[in-house]
Each structure stands twice: as structure tokens, then as C-alpha cells.
Amino acid sequence: MIQLAVENLGLHFGGVTALRGITLDVNQGEILAIIGPNGAGKTSLLNCVSGLYRPSEGRLSFDGQDITHLPPYKRARLGIARTFQNIELFRGMTVLDNLMLGRHVHLQSSLLIGGIYFGFAQKEEIEHRRAVEDIIDFLEIEKIRKRVVGTLPYGYQKRVELGRALAWEPRILLLDEPMAGMNIEEKEDMARFILDINEEREVTVVLIEHDMGVVMDISDRVAVLDFGQKIGEGTPDEVRANPQVIRAYLGEANGVGLASFGGSK
Amino acid sequence: MIECGVFKRTYEEDMAFRHTALARWRIYLLLLAVVVFPFVASEYYVGIANLIGIAIIGALGLNILTGFTGQISVGQGAFLGVGAYTSAILAIRLGLPFWLALPGAGLVTALVGSVFGIPSLRLKGLYLVIATLAGQVIIEWTIGHWVDLTGGSQGMTNIPSPAIGPLTFASRTSYYYLTYAIVLAATVFASNLFRSKVGRAFVAVRDRDIAAEAMGVHLFRYKILAFAVSSFYVGVAGSLWAHYLNMISPEHFTVGVSIEYLAMIIIGGLGTVSGSIFGAIFMTLLPVILRELTGPLSAMLPITQVFNALREGIFGIVIIVFLIYEPHGLAKIWRNIKDYFRLWPFSY
The missing domain is CATH 3.40.50.300 (P-loop containing nucleotide triphosphate hydrolases)
Known part of the structure; x- marks a missing residue:
């Protein structure tokens, strides 16, 4: 097809x-x-x-x-998800945040709900964190999940970028x-x-x-x-x-x- | 780096701001200190604390836009003016109470900020700086020349103090509690924002806008949203300023103020909530300390005459020193100190 x-x-x-x-x-x-x-x-x-x-x-x-x-x-x-030839990660964000941003299109929290956080936004974050952790397991990047991306070696950055694209489902x-x-x-x-x-x-x-x-x-x-x-x-x-x-x-x-x-x- | 003995069993625990009892107690102590401060400090210092509180809200606003979303703005002074004048006009001309004028000022400033944020879709970096500078000049000119509404260069006086029934917030101490209640709300909101969807998208726009767009972030909407949120904060700060001093005039909202706020977030730390607070404290206290130093020193040196020039000069030097030695600002220094003591005395 x-x-x-x-x-x-x-x-x-x-x-x-x-x-x-x-x-x-x-x-x-x-x-x-x-x-x-x-x-x-x-x-x-x-x-x-x-x-x-x-x-x-x-x-x-x-x-x-x-x-x-x-x-x-x-x-x-x-x-439609993609990665880039010259890594285009969000360098100032952690690996986790990069992957969470990969799920941007799946998240619902608006500005106000996010600012209040407790309640809906927290529940949503936890739920999507689970999906992201699956990908972290899959790509074997557990150890670097809290590292800021800009400080990672090249091979890991490539992997994180793949993870970010996967997070999108x-x-x-x-x-x-x-x-x-x-x-x-x-x-x-x-x-x-x-x-x-x-x-x-x-x-x-x-x-x-x-x-x-x-x-x-x-x-x-x-x-x-x-x-x-x-x-x-x-x-x-x-x-x-x-x-x-x-x-x-x-x-x-x-x-x-x-x-x-x-x-x- | 994690201390031993800290175990996280749920994602909720992992995503909390404070992981250890020490960190939690630090916050409780800070809150206690803020509550107790007016009881131990003189009226003069409570007044300074109020100015710091207002600056914190303004700096948070600018940091959301410039530090977190990467859209440099030199229109901060003008946006403060929009907030202050809107609030004053709502209170005096329409007779609205402060409690409506304050959010009104925030909303109007957010609207004005969004309009001046439209060029950000096409312009980046220095070009956006010039566009926001144009905004600053346009707003400043409008405030100075729309005499019927703003009183022109005379400014506006007799802006009422906030009141609930018989209780008025006219004294410095009462205004202190009002200001810091809003500071607390503004800080908590900003911190939460950046651990949820919209805030994360702001940071993504700053770090790599093309990638963010390919990942489903609507660039235009998020940039305008950043301008709106930021300007809302700044408008609230402007409103607090107007109702605190009870009078405003155009010279409070010049491009110099914009630069001062930029200095605040650079010295405090771009893209951090705590940095906005550190920067606001630092930049408000610096002239106070300089003034107190010039008192005793002027007996020996002819320093009073050059005080103003000295102040500007020292501002400049401090900014340069920070850019060279600690580009991540006071927030980073604070983090280094915490990290040092976290594993102390066995930091290997």
C-alpha cells in the first residue's frame, strides 16, 4: 500500500x-x-x-x-517525523525534555493549565513520561536521561535525535x-x-x-x-x-x- | 549528581522541584524570612524590598521572553509604562478598583506586547532588537503626547492605593505583603510553565526553531504567546509600580529602564526563574549600596558630584565582568555553591 x-x-x-x-x-x-x-x-x-x-x-x-x-x-x-543531517537538537534542554518535546503534538495542557501544573498537567506529564521512558529503554540511553544535550558526545546526540523522532509515535x-x-x-x-x-x-x-x-x-x-x-x-x-x-x-x-x-x- | 539515600520511586517524585529535606527546608526558611522581614527591617528597607518585588515580576516577564524563548526585547521600559498607565487610567478615569485595574493592565500590556511581537516571526537577533526598540520609541512617544489620556509630560498623580473595604494598602508594609503575594504567584506560575508543554515549546523555539517547527510547534503562535505572557508579567509589574508610588510620568519608562532589565536577567541568569530573582535583587540593591558607600567616602573624596556617572560606570563594569566570568549569571553561582556543599566534605 x-x-x-x-x-x-x-x-x-x-x-x-x-x-x-x-x-x-x-x-x-x-x-x-x-x-x-x-x-x-x-x-x-x-x-x-x-x-x-x-x-x-x-x-x-x-x-x-x-x-x-x-x-x-x-x-x-x-x-511525519524526521531527523536532521546536522543534528538539530535543543541543545540547552535535557535528553528527557528533548524527548518530551517530541511528544508535543500529543500533549494537551494549555498555558494556564501548565502554569498551575498540579492536577491535569502533572497527570499528563507523568503519563507521557512513561512513553518517553520506553524509548529511553529501547535506545539504551538511561544513563544520560538528565544530561543537557549540548554536553553529550556526537554518537549519543544522534541517538537522542532518533529518540526524539520516535517519541512522536x-x-x-x-x-x-x-x-x-x-x-x-x-x-x-x-x-x-x-x-x-x-x-x-x-x-x-x-x-x-x-x-x-x-x-x-x-x-x-x-x-x-x-x-x-x-x-x-x-x-x-x-x-x-x-x-x-x-x-x-x-x-x-x-x-x-x-x-x-x-x-x- | 544525586546524594546517597535519595530514592525516587515514582515519576512524580522525579519531576518534583525539591528532592531532599534540605532543599525543602531552604524554601520554608526563605518564605519565613520574607514574611518576617517587615517586622525586623526599617520602613526604608521595606520600601526597597517593595521595589525589588516589582522588579522581580518585571524581570521574570523579560526572562520568559528573552531568556527562555530567545526573543531579545528592548521594549521592556515601554511595556512597563503601558501597564502602569493602563492601570492608572482604569483606576482614575473609570474609577475601577485596583483588583480589576491590575489584571486589566496585564491584559492590555499582553495585547500590546503581542502586536509588537508580530515582527519576531521574520526577524531574529539584532534585527528583532531594532524592531522592539522601534516599539519602545513609539510607545514612549505616544505616552508623552496623548495628553488627554496620559497627562503628557506632567504624568498622572493621585493614583489610588489598593483597598479592600476599609483596609488600604497605603503603607509600605501593607504594600509589601501585597507585592510579595503576587511575586510568589508569578514565580510559581513561571516555574511550572517550564516543566509543561507550552514552556518546553518556548525553550525549543529558542534552541532550534526549525526543528521545533518540524516537530509540530506552531512557531508564530508560540512566539506571540511568549510575547503575551511576558508582557502580562511586565504589565502587572507596571501596575504595582503605579499604585505604589501613586504617581507616574513618562521618564520612568525610558529605554534606559529596558537596558536595566536586560542587565538584570543577564547578571541573574538567562533562562532561569531564580536568575530573574537574583538579578532583580542585585540591580535594585547596587545603587542603594553605592549611595550608602558614597556617604562616608564623600568626606574624603569629592564623590557626590560624580555619583550618577559612577553608578552607570559600575553597572557597566559589573555586566562586563559577568559576561566574561560567569555568563550564566548569579543563578549558576548559586547552583555551584549548592553542588559544592551537597557532597561536602567528600566531594569526590
């Missing part, structure tokens, strides 16, 4: 074309990886889906509902380079989390990643962008054999080192 449909999407900044004629369907419950060289438009595509960019042409729909012109905070309410999770700058162990942990999120929580995952080993290993399907256009789509094996993709990554010299392109497994 198609959950997110991108139809003929185009994005221009002045004379610069970031995306052109992108058509892409994301099926419910799958892990879809978007790959492509630097500047191919992967993050731009994600920004269009989460609403930070307004596409110049084309249409986006989520569960059959047209979301092309919906502002970001309303898309969040539909269950999303239906689709957009991950922008969740493993950038990580060592092998951290990548393995992250890959495990992504697979668990996908299987146990039944969340659709759209993932941008440069590590081909990871991409080919965990994704159900792969879409390839180059210069703002989609040049290939399919299962990891299909994409790996696609000549256009090989050309985009390795240049014209045919047949050079398929091994380096995730074929080593």
Missing part, C-alpha cells in the same frame, strides 16, 4: 534547480533508502516532504491526503544520514535500532545514507538521485546492477570495482 506519494516534484531556488520531476512512492512498512552523490538533492527532497521547503511544482500526498501546501507543524500531526520516519561520522559499532547499533523500529513499531522508514554497505543491507528498496533527478529505483540488487547508477557514482569507466559499491558482502 502506498503511504507517501511524490508526484513530479520540482524545486527551484532562483535559477538553480535542486529537484526536477521526481516521482517516488513509499510503501507502508518498508525501508526505503535514498542515495546519490553530494548535492544530488536528497536532503532537499526530505525537506519538501517534511514541509521545510515549498516545492515549486508537483504534488505530495500522504495516506491519500494532499499535503503539498500543508505547513510543517500540521504535517507533524499527521505522523510517527507513521513514517525520515532519517537524514543517521550514521554519518559514526564508527562501525555505532553504525551497527543504529542499524539495529532502525530495523527494530521498522519491524516492532511498524514505522515506515525513509533513509538517506552514504554507507553503501548499510544501505544495501537493511533497505527493502533503494532510490538513486543525481543532479536533482531520479536515475534509478528498485531492490538493492537491481540498483547495484543499474548502469546509470554505476555511471553516476564511478564515472564512465565501465566495470570498475563493483566491489567498492557494496558488492563486497
Whole structure:
């Protein structure tokens, strides 16, 4: 079943074309990886889906509902969650508060009720704290729950950001380079989390990643962008054999080192 | 860092402000001290305490906007003026009692603050500073020139003291209790706000507005809300000021006052409730202490003539020293002291 449909999407900044004629369907419950060289438009595509960019042409729909012109905070309410390439956590807040803010769309307390606190707001905070603690358990970050995020090492920050997106209880999770700058162990942990999120929580995952080993290993399907256009789509094996993709990554010299392109497994 | 022997069994206990008996007793003692103060202090010092109380409410308001939500405002002086004048006009021209004029002043200031907060959706940092400065100038000019309503540069006099039936809050001591009851409510409300949904969203807007928006925080609504809450506090402070001095004039609400309040929250600690209190105490006491020092010193030095310049100069130096050595302000220093004694004498 198609959950997110991108139809003929185009994005221009002045004379610069970031995306052109992108058509892409994301099926419910799958892990879809978007790959492509630097500047191919992967993050731009994600920004269009989460609403930070307004596409110049084309249409986006989520569960059959047209979301092309919906502002970001309303898309969040539909269950579209994301992480960012350069960690965009609330650095002055604790891990707990970051995750609690992830539940912003589920909380009800108004200004006055929050200021009075005792009664409804307290009950609500405790109830949502439980949900947040589940995620803290899941991501194995119990020890740092009261730490201020800005003081945490990079690997933990990436994990907290994933936790914040999970706290939202999303239906689709957009991950922008969740493993950038990580060592092998951290990548393995992250890959495990992504697979668990996908299987146990039944969340659709759209993932941008440069590590081909990871991409080919965990994704159900792969879409390839180059210069703002989609040049290939399919299962990891299909994409790996696609000549256009090989050309985009390795240049014209045919047949050079398929091994380096995730074929080593 | 947690002391040994402190066990939390429920989330409720974990989310409480005070975790230990010591911390609770510190609060009880503080409250007791506030209640007892007028009995032991002279009339003069009770008067100063009243000014501190009013400054605390104003500083809390500014800190909600600037420290917690990250929207820098130099319109504080003007918003105080809006509160003071609204309250005075409601009390004198419409004959409303103080108990209606006070919330009225808060609401009108909140409305005015929200209007001047609209540019914040597009403007950040220095650009917002200039926009709020424009607000300050516009409001100051309006107060000075709308003579029919505000009395122009003459100001307004005979603003009635608050009263319940035969009981009036005209004396310093009675006004003290009124002020500090409101200070208590304002402090508790602000503290609670920042451990629930709306306050958390304010802080998120400060730290990373783009991420906050992607997570479902309606930026425009929350920024305007921050301006409104902040201005409500400032309006209440202005109203208390008007009914305390019984007279107001435009020079009480200049851009200099705005700067003074900014200094308060910087010295006290941006983005902390306790910082607003420390800052208000510090900035109100500093000139008092300087004045008392200049008395004996003037016998030796020709210091009285330069007192005003000295005061401004020392303000400036103090702010610079804080920015360099303790950017998180007095609140952070207090936290360091508490942390030191928490594990004392075995702090390893």
C-alpha cells in the first residue's frame, strides 16, 4: 500500500534547480533508502516532504491526503517525523525534555493549565513520561536521561535525535544520514535500532545514507538521485546492477570495482 | 549528581522541584524570612524590598521572553509604562478598583506586547532588537503626547492605593505583603510553565526553531504567546509600580529602564526563574549600596558630584565582568555553591 506519494516534484531556488520531476512512492512498512552523490538533492527532497521547503511544482500526498501546501507543524500531526543531517537538537534542554518535546503534538495542557501544573498537567506529564521512558529503554540511553544535550558526545546526540523522532509515535520516519561520522559499532547499533523500529513499531522508514554497505543491507528498496533527478529505483540488487547508477557514482569507466559499491558482502 | 539515600520511586517524585529535606527546608526558611522581614527591617528597607518585588515580576516577564524563548526585547521600559498607565487610567478615569485595574493592565500590556511581537516571526537577533526598540520609541512617544489620556509630560498623580473595604494598602508594609503575594504567584506560575508543554515549546523555539517547527510547534503562535505572557508579567509589574508610588510620568519608562532589565536577567541568569530573582535583587540593591558607600567616602573624596556617572560606570563594569566570568549569571553561582556543599566534605 502506498503511504507517501511524490508526484513530479520540482524545486527551484532562483535559477538553480535542486529537484526536477521526481516521482517516488513509499510503501507502508518498508525501508526505503535514498542515495546519490553530494548535492544530488536528497536532503532537499526530505525537506519538501517534511514541509521545510515549498516545492515549486508537483504534488505530495500522504495516506491519500494532499499535503503539498500543508505547513510543517500540521504535517507533524499527521505522523511525519524526521531527523536532521546536522543534528538539530535543543541543545540547552535535557535528553528527557528533548524527548518530551517530541511528544508535543500529543500533549494537551494549555498555558494556564501548565502554569498551575498540579492536577491535569502533572497527570499528563507523568503519563507521557512513561512513553518517553520506553524509548529511553529501547535506545539504551538511561544513563544520560538528565544530561543537557549540548554536553553529550556526537554518537549519543544522534541517538537522542532518533529518540526524539520516535517519541512522536510517527507513521513514517525520515532519517537524514543517521550514521554519518559514526564508527562501525555505532553504525551497527543504529542499524539495529532502525530495523527494530521498522519491524516492532511498524514505522515506515525513509533513509538517506552514504554507507553503501548499510544501505544495501537493511533497505527493502533503494532510490538513486543525481543532479536533482531520479536515475534509478528498485531492490538493492537491481540498483547495484543499474548502469546509470554505476555511471553516476564511478564515472564512465565501465566495470570498475563493483566491489567498492557494496558488492563486497 | 544525586546524594546517597535519595530514592525516587515514582515519576512524580522525579519531576518534583525539591528532592531532599534540605532543599525543602531552604524554601520554608526563605518564605519565613520574607514574611518576617517587615517586622525586623526599617520602613526604608521595606520600601526597597517593595521595589525589588516589582522588579522581580518585571524581570521574570523579560526572562520568559528573552531568556527562555530567545526573543531579545528592548521594549521592556515601554511595556512597563503601558501597564502602569493602563492601570492608572482604569483606576482614575473609570474609577475601577485596583483588583480589576491590575489584571486589566496585564491584559492590555499582553495585547500590546503581542502586536509588537508580530515582527519576531521574520526577524531574529539584532534585527528583532531594532524592531522592539522601534516599539519602545513609539510607545514612549505616544505616552508623552496623548495628553488627554496620559497627562503628557506632567504624568498622572493621585493614583489610588489598593483597598479592600476599609483596609488600604497605603503603607509600605501593607504594600509589601501585597507585592510579595503576587511575586510568589508569578514565580510559581513561571516555574511550572517550564516543566509543561507550552514552556518546553518556548525553550525549543529558542534552541532550534526549525526543528521545533518540524516537530509540530506552531512557531508564530508560540512566539506571540511568549510575547503575551511576558508582557502580562511586565504589565502587572507596571501596575504595582503605579499604585505604589501613586504617581507616574513618562521618564520612568525610558529605554534606559529596558537596558536595566536586560542587565538584570543577564547578571541573574538567562533562562532561569531564580536568575530573574537574583538579578532583580542585585540591580535594585547596587545603587542603594553605592549611595550608602558614597556617604562616608564623600568626606574624603569629592564623590557626590560624580555619583550618577559612577553608578552607570559600575553597572557597566559589573555586566562586563559577568559576561566574561560567569555568563550564566548569579543563578549558576548559586547552583555551584549548592553542588559544592551537597557532597561536602567528600566531594569526590
